Amino acid sequence: MxxxxxxxxxxxxxxxxxxxxxxxxxxxDIDFYRACARRFGTNVLELGVGTARIAIPLAQNGCSVTGVDLAQAMLDLAARKIASLPPATAARIDLVRGNMGDFDLGKQFDWIVIAARAFQHLIEPATQRSALRAMHRHLRPGGHLVIDLFDPRLEFCLPEAPLPEQAREVWDPVTGCRIRRTIIARNNDPFRQLVSERLRLEAIDGAGAVLAAEETSWALRWTLRQEMEYLLELCGFRAVEQLSDFAASQPTYGKEQIWIARAV
Ligand SMILES: C[S@@+](CC[C@H](N)C(=O)[O-])C[C@H]1O[C@@H](n2cnc3c(N)ncnc32)[C@H](O)[C@@H]1O
Structure with missing residues (x-):
């Protein structure tokens, strides 16, 4: 499982x-979603809000944001960040623990955003459909849905696709450690359109000593562009724009799939 x-x-x-x-x-992506708020309205629902990386800049620009996430640890981190904002900004963000696969918040929004491929963690097609139908119910008539997915490169979907050659490293200003993230195993399942990755995270001090290490995993379902268009249609949306990056480039194979769809 x-x-x-x-x-x-x-x-x-x-x-x-x-x-x-x-x-x-x-x-x-943050500037892109800020521009979406100027186009679509200030009453926003973010699904898979995570650490509020997007929700906070939207609230700083005057939006009211309801952020839903499945993971309590991500919501706790978001709440700590929000607590350090000016009270008027913090008051515009409402965090809710919930599953985007099916939810009922009892209200409607101008637009919904699902950033950073969070929708792809819905790994069953039936759940993708129930999620999109729930989103439709949460939009005011004519409201917009903005979703970012990756556009799968076909060689990347093969069962024997190679692992990325390099680990990613970032610097943690809080601890002064380098944080290294390595994909140590990948399983591609073309039948279910799933990529599952096992990752190792390490905190490394200035002398190169590993102070902390852990292994974890995630899985994402890839969706082809035409499949996504049909899925949106099936769930009551019409795609009005497709882009391949946050500089508004035209749809291109193997880049991002950024969808803007309207509830019809
Ligand atoms: C890649 S992070 C994106 C976080 C944030 N939106 C951002 O752009 O940084 C994906 C988030 O989606 C959440 N998530 C995954 N499946 C979910 C589900 N079924 N319902 C709600 N949240 C979910 C995860 O807990 C995680 O916080």
């Missing part, structure tokens, strides 16, 4: 989440 979300359960992975988030193919 695959747990797609072990990574977010706590420990070093959660403590260092923000150090690894953003950048690479997600470069510019």
């Amino acid at each position: 695959i747990d797609p979300n072990e990574y977010y359960a706590g420990g070093l992975a959660v403590r260092t989440y923000d150090l690894f988030a953003g950048g690479g193919p997600l470069t510019g």
